[in-house]
Structures are given as structure tokens and as C-alpha cells.
Amino acid sequence: MAGGAEIKIRINSITETKKVTDAMYMISSVKMQKARREMENTYPYFRAIREEIGELLHYVPENDDRYFRNLDPDGIQGRALLLITSDKGLSGSYNQLAIRAAEEKIRLFPDTLIFPVGEYGRQYMLQKRHPVAENFSCAAAFPTLTAARKLCTELLDYYNSDRVDEIDIIYTHYHAGRPGNCRFLTLLPLDQSSFYDSSEPVYGKEYFPDPNTVLDGIVPGYLTGFIYSALVDSYCSEQEARMTAMNTAGKNAEDMLKKLRIQYNGIRQAAITREMTEISSGAKALKRKREQAMKRRAQAEMQK
Numbered sequence: 001m002a003g004g005a006e007i008k009i010r011i012n013s014i015t016e017t018k019k020v021t022d023a024m025y026m027i028s029s030v031k032m033q034k035a036r037r038e039m040e041n042t043y044p045y046f047r048a049i050r051e052e053i054g055e056l057l058h059y060v061p062e063n064d065d066r067y068f069r070n071l072d073p074d075g076i077q078g079r080a081l082l083l084i085t086s087d088k089g090l091s092g093s094y095n096q097l098a099i100r101a102a103e104e105k106i107r108l109f110p111d112t113l114i115f116p117v118g119e120y121g122r123q124y125m126l127q128k129r130h131p132v133a134e135n136f137s138c139a140a141a142f143p144t145l146t147a148a149r150k151l152c153t154e155l156l157d158y159y160n161s162d163r164v165d166e167i168d169i170i171y172t173h174y175h176a177g178r179p180g181n182c183r184f185l186t187l188l189p190l191d192q193s194s195f196y197d198s199s200e201p202v203y204g205k206e207y208f209p210d211p212n213t214v215l216d217g218i219v220p221g222y223l224t225g226f227i228y229s230a231l232v233d234s235y236c237s238e239q240e241a242r243m244t245a246m247n248t249a250g251k252n253a254e255d256m257l258k259k260l261r262i263q264y265n266g267i268r269q270a271a272i273t274r275e276m277t278e279i280s281s282g283a284k285a286l287k288r289k290r291e292q293a294m295k296r297r298a299q300a301e302m303q304k
Helices: 004-057 094-108 119-127 145-160 211-303
Strands: 079-084 113-117 166-175 178-188
Touching (some): 004 211, 079 094, 079 119, 079 145, 079 211, 094 119, 094 166, 094 211, 113 119, 145 166, 145 178, 145 211, 166 211, 178 211
Parallel strands (some): 079 166
């Protein structure tokens, strides 16, 4: 059984660890709120782009645009996957769920080229020797429009040069107060039916020089907005998962501290009781010794 000194050291160690987990909880909360505010400020712009694409497709319902081409799944020559994880751990099952979804995709299509966002996913894919895009590196922390635009440019470079025919994305959709759910979607080619309803009225508009050219110009903007939304969604999910993990760690620390304090107080109480017993026994022994001395002194005086 551990002694009082060892238990006191453990109590101090757990107390310091709990201070760290509480601080990480607060930091994650602030980061998440800031990211959500920034995304909400840009959301109207990208929503307008999506609506404009929907209206534009009314004029070219049967188009052969490269961003909307329909390919036979068996004829797809190359696939790419944008995988969004975090830069570090301590976030519960957040990274494992995204990586598990990526592994299922890779199992079906082993030659899938991985574009990992976040150092955690990057190191995992390199360790497993999965094909990772050369010279590609993107941090998951503090997502910005600039980072999303750069990501979109690199992906479009692969797509427009026919190095890949399909680009998918795996990210974690944020849910306030509970774990996010991992989503797997196709970025390119786009699904035309998801942008407009053919039954909606067509408004009189003119596109210069032609609808297809305008479409080619605004689709990258839409993809940038979607990628930025996915980055922020995943980042907020990461912070939510880290908050949950740190909160759980804090509660476990409280439970451990409670048990250790009871154990420590029990040892202290036993030590105090033992000391009081020893003092009481010593006092009784001194009293008996004094009584015996007095008795001997009285007997000696009587003999005189």
C-alpha cells in the first residue's frame, strides 16, 4: 500500500494535470467560436455563388462542362481523396473516424491519391505507405479562405490536367454539444441535380460570352467555399471532440483525487491515532513508573 508521501505526490501530479486539461478545454472553446464566426461572415457570399450556378444551369441543362461531366464508374482512370484530420491528437475518436472512412475508400480503390489536411492524417498515410500527393502539405489549424483557395487550386490542377477523373472529400460535420459525423462526398465532377430544380421558372438573363464560360469561372469559387466550409466544420468538430475529451479527463481526475484524498486522510488519521495512542501509553507508563517510585520511597521511609 502506498504511503502518505507517495499519495501526496500523486495528488499534486493529478491536480497539475487537471489544470492543463481545463486550460485546453477553454482554449478549444475559444478557437471553435472564432472559426464559426468567420465562416458565418463568408457564408452568404458562397451561398450566392451556389444559387447563381443553379440559375445558370437552367440555360445549359444538357451541358458537357468538364466540372459536370458524367463518367462511367468503370472508366474512371484516377481518383483523389481530400482527407481532413487534425494536426495533433488528444481529440477522442475524431481522427480515427476520418481515417477509418479513408481506409474503406482505399480498400476499394488502392491507387487513390491522398491529399491529407492535418499532420495526423498525413503521418498515418505515409506510415501505411498509401499514395500521398507529392509536395502537398496543409495544416488543419486555423482554417482560412487563403488556405481553402490554395487547396482548390491544387486539386483543380490535377483534375483539369486529367491526372484524376474524380475527387472526393472526407471531413467531419460539426454538431454542437455532441460528436460530429464523418462525411464522404464527391467534390468533382459536380452533380448537376443538386444545384437546381428543372421545374423552377427560368429568369431572363444573359451571360457573356456564354453560360459555359461563366460556369467555368464561378465553379472554382464555389469549390473554394465548399472546401473552406469543410475545413471549418472539421476544425470545429475537432475542438468539440477535444473539449469532450478534456472534460472527461477532468471528471476522471476529480474522481481520482477524491479517492486519493480519502485514502490520504485515512492514512493521516491512522497516523494521528497511532501517535495519540503512543502518547497515551507513554503517559500511562510514566504514571505507573512515578507511582512505583513513590511506593518504593514510602516503603524505604517506613523501614527507617
